[in-house]
Amino acid sequence: MDLLSTLQIALRALLRNKMRSILTMLGIIIGVGAVIAMIGIGQGADQTVQKQIATLGSNMLFISSGSATGGGLRMGNGSTKTLLESDIVAITRECPAVVAAAPGVQTSAQIVYEGDNWGTRVVGTTPEYFDIRTWPFESGTSFTADDVTNAANVAVIGETVRKNLFPSIDAVGKKIRIGTLPFLVVGVLIAKGQSAALSEDQDDTIIAPLTTVQKKMTGQPWLRFAMVSAGSRSSSYVAQQQIKALLRDRHRIRPGQADDFTVRNLADIADVASEASKVMTVLLGSIGGVSLFVGGLGIMNIMLVSVTERTREIGIRIAIGATEGDVQKQFLLEAIAISLLGGVIGILTGVGASFVISSTAGWPIAVSTSAILIAALVSIAIGVFFGYYPAQKAARLDPIEALRYE
């Protein structure tokens, strides 16, 4: 019998038991739907994490001063006094993979504007900081290199600070106090949001010239950290090595001695994040795989029932000239039709589900065509695998017995 007629017979048999066919498909629908949705959500989440990491700055490296040890006490990162502005100047000059570097100190202070006040993190740095972090301005501008040289009382505020102190008016040009010192707000930064990698509100900050913070607030000439930008993602690894070597040399650290600083590469953090989401995808994918397997068993079960129910029909077909191959093809095609139809419905459900979840979570939708194609092929494979035994059973029926079957 030709394929088209066989397909017609198979589809008609499925339509004859609509409810049963749909229930049988359910396993495959859930399995395929789950896999598609999970892959879609997983890829969407992955892209979001990568994007969030990118908001920290492009190809950024983060140098922090190391841990000071005194009298058996190890004070933790940022406690040494060895990282200096001259180190950062040297890094910019001597490390070829480094494009720009910005020194940084940090303290916290109470900000006061008229009747309101807000406690936040105060960062002292140079104008390069904003470029390295690719952080544009909502309004106003950065302070200048001259401001750094002159230790001017100017500041740039983050979105969270603006919201709390200037809820309805433009902050640029306003006079505020940081602690007891008067400052002029010159710029407001665009909101960057919560950082997934650093788990802190990046916008809850106020940024002033390095020298101003060092001389007028902390009174400490050393640096707490520095931000460095490398040309590309791959050169960030090279830059990391070059910075390490240069700082060890400048700090006269002998071989075998531990660094008095740490250099962290954001590309590393990104890699860890994408590794985690890969593990997630594999895990969720295998859950979907299990439901597909169970769905396949359901198909096999219902096909065996169908073969038994239609024993007489099979007997008639064999008697009037159906070969074993004809009968086998008929039932195999029926199994494939169930599972492929279930697969298609599952794909639609999965795409729909990931669309809904993505839009509620604000993630990009990332259902790949390859995932859909693979899901369709897997459905066919399930139909063949789990339909083979029932089809074989039907084809091997003894026509004499089958015709007598009531």
Place this chain on the structure above:
Amino acid sequence: METSVANLESPVSGHNSNESVLCVEELHKYYQMGDNKVHALRGVNVEINRGEFVAIMGASGSGKSTFMNILGCLDKPSAGRYLLEGIDVAGHDKTQLAGIRNRKIGFVFQGFNLLSRTTALENTELPTLYARLDKEERRARALESLRLVGLADRTDHFPSQLSGGQQQRVAIARALVNSPSILLADEPTGNLDSRTSVEVMEIFQTLNDQGLTIILVTHETDIANFARRSIVFRDGTIRRDEIISRRSVAAELIKTMPTLED
């Protein structure tokens, strides 16, 4: 109900020739039933020529059903030869046997054995699907077959919408659709009332008059009398094989029968 099927084109070629259609020599069949070996056929010899109408009779357990199954290529003999149109069927594999059932044999069963929720036309068409004919040819043959049994106006009816006699005529149409060498009918009137039985026998006689070879299994002597030759089985052998001298003619008999009206 009109049952006129006369003056139609012959479904088979050749009329009353003495050419052998099937020939059985020393046919034996054993079954293993648990520890017992059942000897169902004990050396059957028979030759049937083209155009014959043979009734096979016998009590249950006489071996007639086994014999029919072997003739219909649904079962294989344990020993002996079965020549269908001169070809020894014993050497054929399952696929080849399916081909023989499809093209050389037409089955009519007691229980009609039509596919439910499938129209008369589609039921009739079924053997042509397995013969891998193209769509137009299939449709044309099925329509012609249904016309032959007087059901040209019932093509779109489902078996559940047809009377027993009409269902059996669809089954006959299905058996004829591939122009078989022999028509094997196993108790075709077993589920029908007496008038409908005669109507079905009228179709058989008409087809036989046109040259179709028919083998009819029945345990009713009345029905067997519509055939030309009767073979009686008993204990796995042929007990009697004779020409029916006072043959019933269905077309005449039916005129004497009252129509049952509810």
